[in-house]
Amino acid sequence: MRSAVYRLENLQVRYGNRLVLDVGHLEIGEGSILGLEGPNGSGKSTLLRVLAFLESPTAGSLLFMGVSASGCDPLALRRQVTLLLQDPYLLRTSVFENVAYGLRARGIREGIRERVFHSLELVGLDPASFAGRPWKSLSGGEARRVAMASRLAIRTPVLLLDEPTAGVDAESAVLLKSAALKAREEWGATLVVVSHDMAWMSQVADTLLAFQDGRPGRHVVHNRFDGPWSEQDGGLWSMSIGDGQSVVATKPPASGRTGFLDAEDITVAVRRPQGLSMRNAIRVTVLQMTLENGSGAVLLKGACGNRILTARLTRSSAAELGLVPGTEAWFLFKASAFQWE
Known part of the structure; x- marks a missing residue:
């Protein structure tokens, strides 16, 4: 069995008196793919923010790599996780600098060019053609792929994806899905994916959870x-x-x-x-x-x-x-x- 990257016990998130997330028990194994589905407002994105250490639970416990997250430096935890939102933000600079930003922010100075180019290749963008292009020249699908490449370049142990293929062209969707799987193949990344592409999720996810009213339930596979x-x-x-x-x-x-x-x-x-x-x-x-x-x-x-x-x-x-x-x-x-x- 895989060791648990995350372990959640009786975890809740409340906004005032409203319960938005209620997870009795959840373990996410190292190198696994967890798929999340459910209607808007069902708690999926809230769970992603909790797993990204961008939001703290109101009650319950969250263990990361076997250690309680409540006793750790949030910034140190966030550096081990990367989150790709459905509408990612790009810096108003070149494609190369967008992908390199996370590496520079982490103090990495060696091998930046190689990592940026490899990450662009993973998402199907030719570095020779795209590295020097400005952000504003990209199509919607290309922009999403650049955002994905910037996450892949960091090579964190955990990759969280919120509707990575929503609203993009068919070619970009295929390449984004392939790149996500490459993260697991190349460095053993653990993936948590929110997606309505159930045909794909049923093929690749180790576990699928269906969310309703903040609570996860068994997905009918x-x-x-x-x-x-x-x-x-x-x-x-x-x-x-x-x-x-x-x-x-x-x-x-x-x-x-x-x-x-x-x-x-x-x-x-x-x-x-x-x-x-x-x-x-x-x-x-x-x-x-x-x-x-x-x-x-x-x-x-x-x-x-x-x-x-x-x-x-x-x-x-x-x-x-x-x-x-x-x-x-x-x-x-x-x-x-x-x-x-």
């Missing part, structure tokens, strides 16, 4: 299957998912519709059962097994070709199966388990 679906015999429809395998579903509303499969509707087996009544038996390679915050269940991610599927199972079931990353497993589910959008 859906596996997404975008059409087209092909009609088969017996009133069934199928769709290829790669690796020479297909899923079978009862008739969708239309061929091009998207089907969703709840992770809880998947049974996991170490070998394909004989005389199976379920229509679907998909062979996967186990990628990852993580504990889900709040429920204590285990989320198992398995790869089928280029597709990642997620199943939810109890801790006792996971222990009995004895699966580890790299081993083969079977995901079993009914044709009638799909929900349609």
